Amino acid sequence: MDFRMGEKSDEFAKEVADFLDEHLTEEVVMEAHETGTVHNWGFYKAMADAGYTRAAWPKEFGGQERDPFEMAALSDQLNLRHAPTDGSSVTLMICSTLRHVGTPEQQADIIPRGLNGEILICLGYSEPDSGSDAAAAATRADRDGDEWVINGQKMFTTLAHEADYVFMLTRTNHDVPKHKGLTMFLVPMDAEGIEIQPVHTMGGERTNITFYNDVKVPDALRVGDVDAGWGVMRVALTFERGGSMMGQSVRLVRLVEEWAKENLAPNGRPWIEDPLVRERLARANMLNNAGALLGLRSADLFNRGELPGVEGSMSKLFSSEKFLAICEDLVDMLGPEGVLQHGEDDAPSAGWVEHAMRHAVVTTIYGGTSEIQRGIIAEHGLGLPRTRKSDRARNS
Amino acid sequence: MDLSLTEDQQTITELFASFFAKECDGEFVREAEPLGHHDELWAKLIEMGMVSMGVPADAGGGGLGLLDLALVAEVYGSSIAPVPFVEAVVAARLLAAVGSSGSELLASVVDGSTATIALRPAVDRSARLVPAAAVADIVIALDGDELVAVSQGASNRPTAVKNLGSGPVANVDLTLSARQVLAVGNEAQQLYATALLEWKALTASALVGLGREALRIGLQYVMERHQFGVPIGSFQSVQHRFADDATALDAAGLLARKAAWSVDEGEPDAVALVSQGFIFASEGAQRTAGDSLHFHGGYGFMLEYDIQLYYRRAKAWSIIWDDPRRELARVADALYGPVGAA
Numbered sequence A: 001m002d003f004r005m006g007e008k009s010d011e012f013a014k015e016v017a018d019f020l021d022e023h024l025t026e027e028v029v030m031e032a033h034e035t036g037t038v039h040n041w042g043f044y045k046a047m048a049d050a051g052y053t054r055a056a057w058p059k060e061f062g063g064q065e066r067d068p069f070e071m072a073a074l075s076d077q078l079n080l081r082h083a084p085t086d087g088s089s090v091t092l093m094i095c096s097t098l099r100h101v102g103t104p105e106q107q108a109d110i111i112p113r114g115l116n117g118e119i120l121i122c123l124g125y126s127e128p129d130s131g132s133d134a135a136a137a138a139t140r141a142d143r144d145g146d147e148w149v150i151n152g153q154k155m156f157t158t159l160a161h162e163a164d165y166v167f168m169l170t171r172t173n174h175d176v177p178k179h180k181g182l183t184m185f186l187v188p189m190d191a192e193g194i195e196i197q198p199v200h201t202m203g204g205e206r207t208n209i210t211f212y213n214d215v216k217v218p219d220a221l222r223v224g225d226v227d228a229g230w231g232v233m234r235v236a237l238t239f240e241r242g243g244s245m246m247g248q249s250v251r252l253v254r255l256v257e258e259w260a261k262e263n264l265a266p267n268g269r270p271w272i273e274d275p276l277v278r279e280r281l282a283r284a285n286m287l288n289n290a291g292a293l294l295g296l297r298s299a300d301l302f303n304r305g306e307l308p309g310v311e312g313s314m315s316k317l318f319s320s321e322k323f324l325a326i327c328e329d330l331v332d333m334l335g336p337e338g339v340l341q342h343g344e345d346d347a348p349s350a351g352w353v354e355h356a357m358r359h360a361v362v363t364t365i366y367g368g369t370s371e372i373q374r375g376i377i378a379e380h381g382l383g384l385p386r387t388r389k390s391d392r393a394r395n396s
Numbered sequence B: 001m002d003l004s005l006t007e008d009q010q011t012i013t014e015l016f017a018s019f020f021a022k023e024c025d026g027e028f029v030r031e032a033e034p035l036g037h038h039d040e041l042w043a044k045l046i047e048m049g050m051v052s053m054g055v056p057a058d059a060g061g062g063g064l065g066l067l068d069l070a071l072v073a074e075v076y077g078s079s080i081a082p083v084p085f086v087e088a089v090v091a092a093r094l095l096a097a098v099g100s101s102g103s104e105l106l107a108s109v110v111d112g113s114t115a116t117i118a119l120r121p122a123v124d125r126s127a128r129l130v131p132a133a134a135v136a137d138i139v140i141a142l143d144g145d146e147l148v149a150v151s152q153g154a155s156n157r158p159t160a161v162k163n164l165g166s167g168p169v170a171n172v173d174l175t176l177s178a179r180q181v182l183a184v185g186n187e188a189q190q191l192y193a194t195a196l197l198e199w200k201a202l203t204a205s206a207l208v209g210l211g212r213e214a215l216r217i218g219l220q221y222v223m224e225r226h227q228f229g230v231p232i233g234s235f236q237s238v239q240h241r242f243a244d245d246a247t248a249l250d251a252a253g254l255l256a257r258k259a260a261w262s263v264d265e266g267e268p269d270a271v272a273l274v275s276q277g278f279i280f281a282s283e284g285a286q287r288t289a290g291d292s293l294h295f296h297g298g299y300g301f302m303l304e305y306d307i308q309l310y311y312r313r314a315k316a317w318s319i320i321w322d323d324p325r326r327e328l329a330r331v332a333d334a335l336y337g338p339v340g341a342a
């Protein structure tokens, strides 16, 4: 066993840190914070120019072929600096999916533009009546010659207002069990009949409701076979799952440590000497270390050519739940000052704790809620029986 | 980074795992209570080299590192075998570290004597609540300025106190037996601190193993037990708690291994990591054993069911050291320096 990240990874971390010094300006961070659009085209392009969008990709894509530990270092650095990467990470995830299940034309058309930081792809899975049960999607796609006609509504289509495509789950067959009648499309966001309505959230992030009214999509933008959309989803989910929130939590704890060292308690001593502050920070550190290791376990599996399944769910579950718990605890620790928001002069840690608490809540909800992750762990990791009813045809 | 075990590490953990599977089940553990010690089993394990393997090679031992021992401690913890593995191996390593003043005692340990270590400095020549003291031949303690070893014959071993974990815990009067000074002053403090660090690292791993076995027992039970016409393991409130437990134990296992590794490697954050691993493993083991017992319903409360053995030890092995919140304070000391330091 060796728990060091390794020289390659350490060097890469330094390189990325230098890159961020130059390109991740206060302006970029604050724009994302103020607009709730956690994406910045200029920063995305700079990431692409530095090769970081394709850091893990093979040479034939101009990639840097970095190993999973270098990739962990990259995401650590981005998290530590609060970089607005929601848009780029979803786009790159879909590019990876297309590499496995896209047509040669889609691969040639979409992947280079994604890796170059030129296009954004958003996710259209959730609907008003289907969230955790994504396979119950009701948005329909009906064939019309060489085209498909899409009608329906998607919820929480984050970044749709900036995106070029929405990677969309639709229903194409109403007479079979729900998982078997789904088809995936890349729907161009400039197609006729799409309406975007902003949704503002407690965490400050903006998301959207999107409406699709007789939207025409060429068959060439279908991803995977007709009615085989669930299989495509599963590929996409393997790239999504295992996302760890621990980096965000590490950033927060560092900010609070700085605050506690530099600010005085009423007794005239630095807060870092206060027993309750010390206990809370010690606990937060412990949880961050434990959570980081669950994330690195997934990297270790990738590194030996295995796919983390249950391990990814454990990492997502633990990191999001502990991130939230740490945020809530640190807000408590600040007492009345804990309510002060970013922008108030005397807000401890510039109000980032208050902000992180509001944001952390959603990390236990999106990307598969904690209950969904626990279900996966229980069923696939612990061998307990499936609790949900077996699939039945819907909408018949 | 590489989280896999070496072939040697696999071989040695499998060796002990199959030994415990064959020799020590719940019934065996129960029969060894309340003392919590089984002489014959311990003699076999000593024969297998369970203690001497942890002694440096130049002192006549097997030269295993703390991480290797932590892996064995996981297996030991799963078995909750009534033997003082952690104390004996930590004390043996301490005797080796002491140098010439400990060489005779070390030789007797390599030959099969059992040593243990007091977890708190002695007060008024008395070491309180020393694990394994009721069955050990040698007790090592920090007595004022001195690190001392007392050799207790079978006749003057202290009687075990009745205790939650049914372990051979006893109070040791350091004046009753032959007392030998191993080190003094700063050196004594440092040797003692290192030994305690190792004890915490190995106990953390033992707790991870204990927690995993408590989970396995619970999972087996909830698949067998039916209520409302279905296995109780099909109820989501049961599943989700076990999913949280399994996740926490995996994290604790990784943290405990990293902590032991960091001691071997002399990493600067080793002290903080060992404390964190200890606290987190304690919490994981206690919660898992608690959930597992709870999902046994009333049966879990019966002495006849094994899960209570795990439940009691999960708590006892943790707090025989200290209140976990005090340990968190030590984590803070390691991370931020002690309060009042310039």
Ligand SMILES: Cc1cc2nc3c(=O)[nH]c(=O)nc-3n(C[C@H](O)[C@H](O)[C@H](O)COP(=O)(O)OP(=O)(O)OC[C@H]3O[C@@H](n4cnc5c(N)ncnc54)[C@H](O)[C@@H]3O)c2cc1C
Pocket (backbone or CB within 6 Å): A122, A123, A124, A125, A126, A130, A131, A132, A133, A155, A156, A157, A158, A159, A201, A205, A207, A362, A365, A366, A367, A368, A369, A370, A371, A372, A375, A388
């Ligand atoms: C800020 C934000 C951004 C998002 N971005 C996107 C996006 O870009 N694209 C997209 O497609 N979606 C997005 N989502 C949607 C997100 O994926 C869903 O909110 C999530 O999957 C949960 O679905 P739901 O909201 O419909 O809740 P529901 O599925 O209705 O769940 C409600 C509650 O019931 C629990 N529950 C549900 N099923 C079970 C079960 N089987 N067992 C136990 N408990 C259960 C859930 O855990 C949850 O606590 C976003 C959401 C938010 C808030």
